[in-house]
């Protein structure tokens with residue numbers, strides 16, 4: 001035990017960029033905000049620590065993580081998409097001698113994948129097992145793992161330590177009312193983790209959490225519940241409480257949450273949502289194809305017309321964000337057109353379309369494993385990145401990925417953004433919430449979106465922006481928000497889902513063929529291998545160096561490879577197995593020339609090469625990630 005109160009550093013690793021990062025909006029429009037939501041799980045964990053512990057939270061998404069923190073324990077959480085970074089950080093802090101703890105949803109689903117790097121793995125809900133770990137640590141007998149197999153009672157959970165978060169850096173604060181969902185969608189890991197019987201906090205607990213958020217200056221709050229209306233009776237009690245709370249405090253908050261689509265069939269619930277000040281709801285619509293919904297077990301979405309349901313929410317002044325999935329067994333290439341038509345007609349701007357992904361321990365995962373339709377070379381995680389771990393039944397994998405990226409390009413053209421706004425405001429009643437951004441903040445956002453988004457888009461975009469303002473002025477804040485979201489998602493699409501022109505493929509084939517021809521003797525000896533493959537993002541050339549190379553390779557070969565790298569969408573993977581001393585300088589110059597294209601270059605090195613080159617690769621900015629693979 002340290003001779004002072006235990007110092008605990010909790011870290012939320014930065015997830016890889018995705019649609020959810022809204023990177024363009026955060027960079028150009030939303031400052032000082034830098035991310036959507038704070039790490040609520042870590043604030044909850046901090047609230048469960050003994051009062052005398054000295055706890056710090058660092059969220060790598062909005063701030064830099066410390067190199068040598070004053071801490072006795074470093075706890076690192078993570079969802080599936082953060083898994084790689086979580087492992088990197090665990091390894092780094094453990095090598096520095098800190099006591100490391102891993103937790104979060106990935107640790108709960110796959111604890112065995114973290115035991116090699118964490119001194120303790122905490123799996124499952126933390127409310128009971130975390131205080132046990134704290135007591136054991138103080139008694140100098142911490143265990144290697146703490147597992148909560150059951151479902152904890154959340155009526156006694158203390159208020160999260162919101163004071164440890166820099167809330168001004170997030171678009172919205174967050175809190176949680178319930179865990180669990182009564183439905184049975186076969187791809188969902190929520191019910192695997194939290195069960196099917198929704199457990200809820202008491203409304204008064206939520207009142208105390210809102211008091212704490214107000215004390216930190218928050219003006220909007222996201223209920224992170226996966227389905228706030230999983231238990232309708234209790235949800236209505238909460239909503240009545242919230243409506244009263246808002247009234248008593250002069251409407252300090254704009255609320256948002258996630259809910260199942262049957263919300264649209266309950267007028268009483270909708271009125272309560274409106275009275276409580278909910279400005280938006282995220283719905284898992286998934287697909288307009290009823291057969292796919294049935295096959296996935298998403299029966300609650302088959303009870304009413306989907307488009308009518310969205311319009312009903314608009315009529316109560318509630319904006320709709322929605323999740324969609326392509327890749328169901330019933331999906332053929334026509335599915336993309338159906339999804340596009342539905343999303344456009346529904347006017348849903350934040351349309352998070354993802355490829356069907358099989359998450360471990362879900363019924364979908366088990367079925368596809370039995371059918372031999374899982375790709376084990378792709379980690380399940382972010383399903384909006386253009387790759388997934390399933391093999392579809394109704395089309396080829398490539399057709400699915402290219403249909404998916406084409407769908408996004410269509411949705412986020414200027415025309416697509418503007419048409420969806422017009423289709424929405426036609427049905428949207430004035431939002432009920434009086435909380436949220438102040439008029440000054442709204443004017444600032446308008447100026448920024450005009451300057452950074454609209455004016456720079458040229459006359460076509462000016463016209464479309466003007467057309468979307470042809471609605472009652474009370475809806476203009478909604479129009480501006482939709483442009484911010486739409487342009488941000490468009491920026492992501494432009495950077496990640498670029499259409500690869502035919503000439504890029506043509507040039508990649510030429511480079512590959514000329515490399516093999518020009519260095520035929522080296523290839524023959526086995527010192528050089530060059531293989532061209534089609535990747536999701538374009539042509540990928542895999543080059544392996546494992547012996548003495550011709551002197552000319554470092555000059556002529558480098559010119560060939562740069563010709564490939566100059567083509568957007570192409571990618572070079574360079575594997576260096578061995579480095580001969582007499583060729584070391586030439587190899588470094590070779591890498592220096594290629595490093596200009598480091599965003600399209602991955603370099604991995606063998607043990608012998610690491611000793612010779614590790615330092616130089618770091619100098620060139622080609623080192624990131626694990627020690628096994630050095631990747632730019």
Ligand code: SF4
Pocket residue numbers: 181182183184185188189190191226227260284
């Ligand atoms: S409704 Fe949502 S949270 Fe509930 S099981 Fe289906 S996907 Fe999961």
